[in-house]
Amino acid sequence: MKYYFAPLQGYTDSTFREIHAKHYSGVDAYYTPFCRVEKGDVRWHDRKDLQPERNSLLREQNRLVPQIIANTAEEVDVLVNRLIEMDYHRIDVNFGCPFPMIAKKQKGAGILSSPDMVENVLSALKKYDSFEFSVKMRLGMNEENEWEALIPLLNASNLKQITLHARIGKEQYKGEVHYEAFANFMKQCEIPLVFNGDIVDLPSYLSVCEKYPSINGVMIGRGLLQNPFLIEEIVSGSVVPTNEKVKRLKSFMSDLTDGYGNVMNGGELQLVQKLTSFWEYLLPELDHRSRKKILKSRKLSDYQSNVEEALRKYKMDME
Numbered sequence: 279m280k281y282y283f284a285p286l287q288g289y290t291d292s293t294f295r296e297i298h299a300k301h302y303s304g305v306d307a308y309y310t311p312f313c314r315v316e317k318g319d320v321r322w323h324d325r326k327d328l329q330p331e332r333n334s335l336l337r338e339q340n341r342l343v344p345q346i347i348a349n350t351a352e353e354v355d356v357l358v359n360r361l362i363e364m365d366y367h368r369i370d371v372n373f374g375c376p377f378p379m380i381a382k383k384q385k386g387a388g389i390l391s392s393p394d395m396v397e398n399v400l401s402a403l404k405k406y407d408s409f410e411f412s413v414k415m416r417l418g419m420n421e422e423n424e425w426e427a428l429i430p431l432l433n434a435s436n437l438k439q440i441t442l443h444a445r446i447g448k449e450q451y452k453g454e455v456h457y458e459a460f461a462n463f464m465k466q467c468e469i470p471l472v473f474n475g476d477i478v479d480l481p482s483y484l485s486v487c488e489k490y491p492s493i494n495g496v497m498i499g500r501g502l503l504q505n506p507f508l509i510e511e512i513v514s515g516s517v518v519p520t521n522e523k524v525k526r527l528k529s530f531m532s533d534l535t536d537g538y539g540n541v542m543n544g545g546e547l548q549l550v551q552k553l554t555s556f557w558e559y560l561l562p563e564l565d566h567r568s569r570k571k572i573l574k575s576r577k578l579s580d581y582q583s584n585v586e587e588a589l590r591k592y593k594m595d596m597e
């Protein structure tokens with residue numbers, strides 16, 4: 279079984295990925311948030327995040343998969359050529375982003391209603407035979423069965439893996455995952471398949487394994503923002519004790535503070551806003567007041583003491 283850290287735009291940038299990889303074990307690969315073409319070239323912000331010097335640990339360990347978003351062969355060429363220049367060898371293609379700004383341009387999940395466009399993108403990948411390509415997709419944009427028209431194209435492609443988030447685009451990230459639809463997709467999919475969606479703890483992981491014993495792996499997003507230890511816990515089969523969790527979380531948080539402090543230059547408030555954003559997800563068991571206090575921090579020293587206090591309370595509550 280392979281374990282993947284899902285791409286999460288706004289959260290899993292190079293600073294976060296490298297620091298997570300330093301602190302936690304068990305992740306087979308980290309997928310980057312999607313990079314896109316803007317004015318004929320790869321968006322500068324995306325290119326910066328992929329720079330080799332910002333990704334040294336994961337590149338050295340061959341555990342980084344850049345993700346692209348495109349709906350034409352021309353865009354694929356621009357993106358892939360930039361990644362060749364940066365000496366990447368694996369690429370994931372985003373057929374799943376549900377955000378209206380993207381989907382209405384028939385990109386991300388928006389491409390799923392247009393088999394012709396999917397075919398163009400998949401054909402464009404075929405010329406790059408030194409790459410390992412994968413796709414991350416949903417069941418469809420508007421209907422649960424849109425994938426049925428795409429499966430022959432996917433099976434005939436050079437993809438090495440498909441990750442399926444078994445929702446449709448218009449559901450965004452809410453509602454039940456369509457477990458039965460995942461099983462139907464799996465029956466027809468001839469490419470190694472990875473499950474994605476709502477794995478947040480050991481029981482939800484085990485339930486996925488029981489439902490789909492033949493999957494190649496699982497990809498986890500929000501569950502890892504909530505509990506950065508989750509893949510370690512899944513691999514070891516046991517929950518990390520609270521004492522150890524708090525100690526290691528402090529060290530992780532301290533490295534994130536230093537890491538973002540080094541790469542951000544928009545002042546203290548911008549840094550604090552970046553750091554507090556992780557607390558939208560982190561430790562769902564944390565009491566409401568402690569979380570609110572952290573989220574309201576405006577100064578770095580307040581943020582740090584609010585985190586310290588919250589973790590003290592968390593430790594007491596959990597023990």
Ligand SMILES: Cc1cc2nc3c(=O)[nH]c(=O)nc-3n(C[C@H](O)[C@H](O)[C@H](O)COP(=O)(O)O)c2cc1C
Nearest residue numbers: 284285286287311312414443475476477498499500
């Ligand atoms: C804030 C946010 C940003 C995301 N950004 C991306 C992205 O850049 N590329 C992508 O393929 N999926 C993206 N996703 C989807 C996740 O990778 C994942 O498929 C989804 O959250 C379901 O998995 P989970 O329940 O384990 O989080 C994003 C999701 C969220 C909530």
